Amino acid sequence: MTENYFKTYPNKEGFFNEYGGAFIPPMLEEEMKKITDAYYAISKSHSFISELRSIRKHYQGRPTPVYYCNRLSDKYGGRIYLKREDLNHTGAHKLNHCMGEALLAKHLGKKKLIAETGAGQHGVALATAAAYFGLECEIHMGEVDMAKERPNVVRMRILGAKVVPVTHGLKTLKEAVDSAFEAYMKDPINTIYCIGSVVGPHPFPMMVRDFQRVVGIEAKEQFFDMTGELPDNVVACVGGGSNAMGIFSAFLDDSECSLYGVEPGGRSLEHGEHAATMTLGKPGIIHGFKCYTLQDENGEPSPVYSVASGLDYPGVGPEHSMLKDLKKVNYDVVSDKETIDAFFELSRLEGIIPALESAHAVAYAFKLAQENPQKSILVNLSGRGDKDLDFVVENYEMPE
Ligand SMILES: *Cc1c(COP(=O)(O)O)cnc(C)c1O
Secondary structure (H helix, E strand, O other): OHHHHHHHOOOOOOEEOOEEOOOOOHHHHHHHHHHHHHHHHHOOOHHHHHHHHHHHHHHHOOOOOEEEOHHHHHHHOOEEEEEEHHHOHHHEOHHHHHHHHHHHHHHOOOOEEEEEOOOOHHHHHHHHHHHHHOOEEEEEEEHHHHHHOHHHHHHHHHOOOEEEEEOOOOOOHHHHHHHHHHHHHHOOOOEEEOOOOOOOOOOHHHHHHHHHHHHHHHHHHHHHHHHOOOOOEEEEEOOOOHHHHHHHOOOOOOOOOEEEEEEEEEOOOOOOOOOOHHHHOEEEEEOOEEEEEOEOOOOOEOOOOOOOHHHOOOOOOHHHHHHHHOOOOEEEEEEHHHHHHHHHHHHHHHOOOEOHHHHHHHHHHHHHHHHOOOOEEEEEEOEEOHHHHHHHHHHOOOOO
């Protein structure tokens, strides 16, 4: 039945029921159609599948383990397990889709990968993939973000990527998207625009999901080997939604597993203080696709905020939008404060420093564990916290 789901969603036009699609200029329509057709053909070829499998094993270090958290489970109740995507090469799940996108680019004969980045995580993963395949890489980044995220700018440059500073408007992510897009439109034959999550026009939400499915496939088998059963609960944080789609995709048909997507509740649920797109947003069109979105009356994206820069996006993947309406996945929020507490708890009790994005999922797991101490919980630990250390010690007090 699961394969049937993946054949049904998205449909040929890239819709997950009413969400998704491709609301883009005619010139891009043709290019997206080419990428879609090539993806359908190439992704089923033996050479593509076996090359990706080999990369995952020998370069990325997959499969990543599933780990049982003894001390956390003792303290909070429940049986808490982590899928360790923080142990994937470069320290997060993003490389799963970047390697897939770059491999597709190579098969398409492209010479250059283009993308925007906000906090720099997508830029670093893509620069890594470009180095691996010997492709050029151009990352557009707002000047304000470049100053904030200097270590990632340095990483991208060391990896051989060209970082293009974006100096107009607010000099952040939105302007970087426009700038990267413009650069891509100048030479769509030799370049490919690599999107960093399950968002954007068709075929990206589908492709990125497919490249992330490896997380769920591995985790389901590993969890079953360890326990002889399926998890009662599966939890993942949701920014654009790629790590969550990766793990949820293996459990969509298992009605005994409850799935939870955790959104950033930020400082409060007041306008501009959070990025709880699905909890508080409504359907609309953003960046070329339809999804739940936080927008004002004029359709302009609302300002969003989260302590985790990888989660502050005013839209969300179209597949998540559909799964919310179908009630297949529960979406809820966790605040900055709960996130920081979970960040320290996991560090102190298990010796694992999580990314602030992933700490949202950990914080939610604590709540589930306390409500239902007899149940098991599988958390997708999407990344490690090295990138967040300076920010946390500068802004929060160390617990006793
Ligand atoms: C970027 C990022 C996220 C958010 O992206 P999704 O597409 O929602 O998965 C989550 N965790 C980490 C570690 C990230 O770097």
